[in-house]
Amino acid sequence: MNSKTLNRFVMLALLLVCFATVSWADAGGRLSVRSFQLRYKEPEKVAAAVKSLMSNEGSLSIQAGARSLVITDHVENLKNIAGAIEKFDVPARAFRLELKLIFAGRAPTAGKVPEDLKEIAAKLSGVLRFNTFEEVGGISVIGKEGDPIVARIDGNYRAEMKFGEYDPQSDSVRVSAFQLSRIVTSGSDSGQVEPLLTTNLNLRLGQTAVVGATRQPESSRALMLVLTAQRSE
Amino acid sequence: MTCERFLELVSAGPVAHSVEFLDHLRQCPNCLDRAVHADPDLLFRAIGGADLVPPGGVDAFVGEVMQQVHVRQTEQQVISRRRLAAPIRWSIAAVLAMAVGGTAVLYRPAAVSTNAPLSVARLQQPATMRPVVENYANTDATIVQLPAGNDLQVVMIFDDKLPADL
Numbered sequence: 586m587n588s589k590t591l592n593r594f595v596m597l598a599l600l601l602v603c604f605a606t607v608s609w610a611d612a613g614g615r616l617s618v619r620s621f622q623l624r625y626k627e628p629e630k631v632a633a634a635v636k637s638l639m640s641n642e643g644s645l646s647i648q649a650g651a652r653s654l655v656i657t658d659h660v661e662n663l664k665n666i667a668g669a670i671e672k673f674d675v676p677a678r679a680f681r682l683e684l685k686l687i688f689a690g691r692a693p694t695a696g697k698v699p700e701d702l703k704e705i706a707a708k709l710s711g712v713l714r715f716n717t718f719e720e721v722g723g724i725s726v727i728g729k730e731g732d733p734i735v736a737r738i739d740g741n742y743r744a745e746m747k748f749g750e751y752d753p754q755s756d757s758v759r760v761s762a763f764q765l766s767r768i769v770t771s772g773s774d775s776g777q778v779e780p781l782l783t784t785n786l787n788l789r790l791g792q793t794a795v796v797g798a799t800r801q802p803e804s805s806r807a808l809m810l811v812l813t814a815q816r817s818e
Numbered sequence: 819m820t821c822e823r824f825l826e827l828v829s830a831g832p833v834a835h836s837v838e839f840l841d842h843l844r845q846c847p848n849c850l851d852r853a854v855h856a857d858p859d860l861l862f863r864a865i866g867g868a869d870l871v872p873p874g875g876v877d878a879f880v881g882e883v884m885q886q887v888h889v890r891q892t893e894q895q896v897i898s899r900r901r902l903a904a905p906i907r908w909s910i911a912a913v914l915a916m917a918v919g920g921t922a923v924l925y926r927p928a929a930v931s932t933n934a935p936l937s938v939a940r941l942q943q944p945a946t947m948r949p950v951v952e953n954y955a956n957t958d959a960t961i962v963q964l965p966a967g968n969d970l971q972v973v974m975i976f977d978d979k980l981p982a983d984l
Contacts, residue, residue: 591909598913601920688984708970755948767981781980783955787948789971794950798975800982807974808984 616642619663621654626674628654630750634673635666672753677730678816680748680758682788685723685811686738686765689715689797692805705795705811713797715807727817730758741768743778752787758814760786765810781808788814824849828856840864951975 623631628647632654639645643658656666687702689709696717698706709715722739728748735745743766749759764783768776781798788794792813799807819842827839828849843850843864853860872879950973951961959977 591906594906594909594913598916601913601917705970708967708972712964712972713974752948757948759952779981780955781984782975784975785952787950787952791969792966793970795970795972796951796975797973798977798980799984800976800978800980802974802976806984808980 615660616657617660617663618655618657619667620648621656621667621670621674623652623654623670623674625676628652631670631673634750634752635669638662638666638669669753673750678751679727679729679818680751680790681725681727681815681817682734682746682748682760683723683725683811683813683815684736684738684744686721686742687809687811688719688721689713689807689809690717690719690805691715692717702811705793705809709795709797709809713807718809723811737768742766743768749785755787755789757787757789760788760812760814765808782810786812788812790814790816821846821849825852828853828860949973 621631628649632645632647635654635656636645639656639658640662643656643662645657646655648655654670656663658666685702687705690696691714694716695710696719698718699720702718702720706715706718709718721742724736724738724744726734726736728734730748730750733745733747735743737743744764745766746763747761749761751758762783763786764780766778766780769779770776782796784796786794786796794812796810796812797807798810819838821842824839824842824846840863843853843860850861850864853864949961949963950971951963954961954975954977956977956979959975959979962974962976964972964974
């Protein structure tokens with residue numbers, strides 16, 4: 586090691602410092618403007634979807650007539666926004682939703698569990714201490730984003746919903762205005778619709794979601810909705 | 819030999835001394851004292867050192883001395899080399915520190931900058947960030963979402979307004 590080597594080290598250090606400083610200044614600074622032409626989705630919906638990706642310095646303008654968005658933001662953010670829009674602005678996708686209606690209960694002795702509910706029953710009995718499971722019925726529906734769905738379950742229940750937007754960030758589809766109603770018949774009456782649950786759901790594709798409803802945590806009976814959403818080709 | 823003559827010979831400088839000179843040196847403490855101040859080698863000669871032979875012979879003694887000299891010189895060289903290496907180590911440490919610091923500065927904007935909101939991280943890792951039950955008609959109801967498994971998510975709604983005969 587001599588002074589020549591020492592000088593090389595010092596030069597290398599200076600180069601590193603200069604590189605870091607230049608990169609820091611570049612990453613922090615410049616704002617850029619970019620226009621995004623939309624093909625399938627409404628500009629307002631796309632704007633709502635990308636708003637959370639924008640920085641505090643960013644701004645967005647909706648050109649409804651031209652079906653485009655003009656976004657001003659940092660270069661790095663614009664790259665992320667462009668990627669999100671590319672994933673979001675696609676033709677309406679179709680999904681298959683499978684829904685099962687189950688009554689879960691707590692009894693002194695455990696009841697027989699249907700074969701297709703064993704996995705779910707194991708989870709529910711472990712956490713929520715339900716030990717009897719009775720399947721009321723189920724449906725399997727296919728719909729595209731934006732499509733309304735109405736289906737009857739076992740004649741006594743009715744499910745209404747609307748497939749919402751697919752969210753690529755969480756790989757989930759929104760099921761909006763979901764309403765489960767009970768059809769109450771009395772005598773010659775054709776049946777009155779009694780709403781039980783009204784909610785908006787986010788269902789991750791491929792994951793089974795169990796939504797249970799009961800009056801109190803210690804109630805001996807609960808209504809369980811077993812929902813699975815899949816992409817439909 | 820008289821003391822005066824002895825002191826004259828000592829003052830004359832280092833010369834080959836006679837037997838008489840050495841006999842006087844051994845017998846006269848005053849002259850020995852003065853002679854040692856003038857030439858310390860005289861003391862060595864006074865005690866008969868010039869006639870002594872080191873154990874193992876002169877050649878072995880010289881060899882050992884030279885070996886010790888060589889060892890000392892080698893030690894000095896190693897120590898001086900180590901002393902030279904220290905600044906280089908410091909410069910390496912400085913370079914590494916600057917490289918680490920520069921890297922930290924370089925990557926900080928991506929990690930904590932306000933320019934990269936939380937949603938960006940969400941975009942990169944597909945996970946169920948949105949709650950299964952987004953909202954519910956009865957705002958007084960309690961909604962509990964249990965920790966998700968890989969393929970099963972359980973949510974319970976506790977609602978007093980549900981019919982008693984569900």
